[in-house]
Amino acid sequence: MIETLKARVNEDEALVRRGRFLTTTFLIEVGSTAWLIQIFEGRVVSVLRGPFVMPSSSFALRAAEEEWQKFWLSRPPPGSNDLMALIKRRVLKAEGNLQVFMANLRYFKEVLAKPRQTGAAA
Amino acid sequence: MSATFEPVIGRYMHLELFGRPHRIYVEEAGAGTPLLCLHTAGSDGRQYRALMNDERVTARHRVIAFDMPWHGKSSPPAGWHNEEYQLTSAQYTAMILEVVAALELDRPIAMGCSIGGRIALHLALEHPESFRAIIGLQAGAHVDPYYDLNFLHRPDVHGGEVAAAIVSGLVGPDAPDAERWETLWHYMQGGPGVFKGDLHFYKVDGDIRDRVAQIDTGKCPLFLLSGEYDYSCTPEETLAVAGSIPGCEVAIMKGLGHFPMSENPAEFLKHLLPVLEKIGKRGTRPAEKVAGAG
Numbered sequence: 001m002i003e004t005l006k007a008r009v010n011e012d013e014a015l016v017r018r019g020r021f022l023t024t025t026f027l028i029e030v031g032s033t034a035w036l037i038q039i040f041e042g043r044v045v046s047v048l049r050g051p052f053v054m055p056s057s058s059f060a061l062r063a064a065e066e067e068w069q070k071f072w073l074s075r076p077p078p079g080s081n082d083l084m085a086l087i088k089r090r091v092l093k094a095e096g097n098l099q100v101f102m103a104n105l106r107y108f109k110e111v112l113a114k115p116r117q118t119g120a121a122a
Numbered sequence: 123m124s125a126t127f128e129p130v131i132g133r134y135m136h137l138e139l140f141g142r143p144h145r146i147y148v149e150e151a152g153a154g155t156p157l158l159c160l161h162t163a164g165s166d167g168r169q170y171r172a173l174m175n176d177e178r179v180t181a182r183h184r185v186i187a188f189d190m191p192w193h194g195k196s197s198p199p200a201g202w203h204n205e206e207y208q209l210t211s212a213q214y215t216a217m218i219l220e221v222v223a224a225l226e227l228d229r230p231i232a233m234g235c236s237i238g239g240r241i242a243l244h245l246a247l248e249h250p251e252s253f254r255a256i257i258g259l260q261a262g263a264h265v266d267p268y269y270d271l272n273f274l275h276r277p278d279v280h281g282g283e284v285a286a287a288i289v290s291g292l293v294g295p296d297a298p299d300a301e302r303w304e305t306l307w308h309y310m311q312g313g314p315g316v317f318k319g320d321l322h323f324y325k326v327d328g329d330i331r332d333r334v335a336q337i338d339t340g341k342c343p344l345f346l347l348s349g350e351y352d353y354s355c356t357p358e359e360t361l362a363v364a365g366s367i368p369g370c371e372v373a374i375m376k377g378l379g380h381f382p383m384s385e386n387p388a389e390f391l392k393h394l395l396p397v398l399e400k401i402g403k404r405g406t407r408p409a410e411k412v413a414g415a416g
Contacts, residue, residue: 075295078351082291085353088268102273103280105287 001072001115002028002035006044008114016042019107024100027057028112031065042107059096061112067091074117083109130174132195137224139191139199139217146221147195148188152180155254155405156230157398158222159187160238162260162381163324164285164317165308166194169235172301172387178395182402186230188221192316207319210327214241215248222252231401235259236355236380237324239346243334243363250342255401257394258346260380262355263331263363265324274318282310285317294351294379297386305384339369343404345397346370349378371397
């Protein structure tokens with residue numbers, strides 16, 4: 001699912017425009033699988049699959065695979081439809097420099113909703 | 123296309139609140155039983171725009187929504203620039219009662235959403251005689267903080283952008299796009315620190331868990347309506363409140379989220395209209411029967 005991010009984000013002009021002041025690398029863990037996602041001025045330039053020896057990232061989002069799978073359903077059930085919903089249920093851990101995450105929260109919500117079949121914003 | 127006008131009328135009311143002069147924006151439409159509508163944290167009275175434009179509501183109700191001080195077109199009080207805004211239960215209650223008195227509303231129906239739903243529980247407990255019925259939307263007795271509220275008001279995070287992004291997932295999946303983004307736009311327009319200041323009431327000061335079971339629905343009927351997709355005030359939390367109050371009526375609204383009246387008015391009205399009808403029928407009964415209706 002994560003592999004599709006680069007193409008799906010970069011083809012969304014409005015999303016890339018909203019992220020134009022954002023250059024960072026963040027880490028996602030889907031269960032035991034880690035991914036480093038590098039953003040340059042709103043475009044996804046690389047999606048690297050772990051394991052990593054010493055991954056550097058501004059922040060990390062970690063959740064069990066079944067939580068991400070529910071989040072990526074075309075119509076997620078209540079409690080699984082939004083990153084903040086996962087955080088509220090304490091099943092998504094957000095760690096690191098969260099200023100980057102919060103200052104660009106709409107951007108990150110929409111990027112991470114891209115694997116959904118509909119591609120709809122969270 | 124020629125211009126059309128809505129039947130909604132807005133005015134500015136000058137009113138002393140908490141010992142200080144305030145300039146408060148009040149909108150209304152319709153005639154009949156007063157229906158006083160309370161907006162959510164960090165938003166304003168525009169959330170009730172659809173109700174004010176729906177003849178099924180306005181034919182029998184005078185629908186009124188005011189923007190709380192610091193919100194929408196209401197100003198903060200003079201001197202605000204050196205203060206930190208923090209809403210308290212006492213201020214919120216006093217403000218509502220003062221507005222009811224200033225507008226000379228005779229035992230209105232009070233309907234509030236989110237923080238408005240929480241204060242509705244406070245009103246039901248402490249001032250049941252002042253209202254003919256109370257409707258709590260997305261009403262829970264307490265919400266624990268689930269993110270660092272400081273992100274809502276700091277110079278390196280845009281307050282409007284982050285407020286809207288925080289609440290965007292609280293809009294239900296079936297909301298029409300225009301209404302979804304109108305709802306979020308209101309959040310983007312909030313003043314610095316205002317959403318955060320409202321959440322002081324929602325997450326700290328307004329906790330009513332230990333008293334909610336004392337609400338007497340014999341004195342004032344209480345209806346709770348909550349959206350299925352609300353993870354701030356979950357259906358389970360609303361059902362728990364309703365379960366602890368004898369006579370409280372409750373419904374969970376499928377597919378709706380935290381802003382039912384604003385995000386998806388057409389669906390919301392399917393739930394609200396029967397409640398208003400029920401309240402209307404109670405109002406025609408003799409007083410002693412109303413008191414015993416529970």
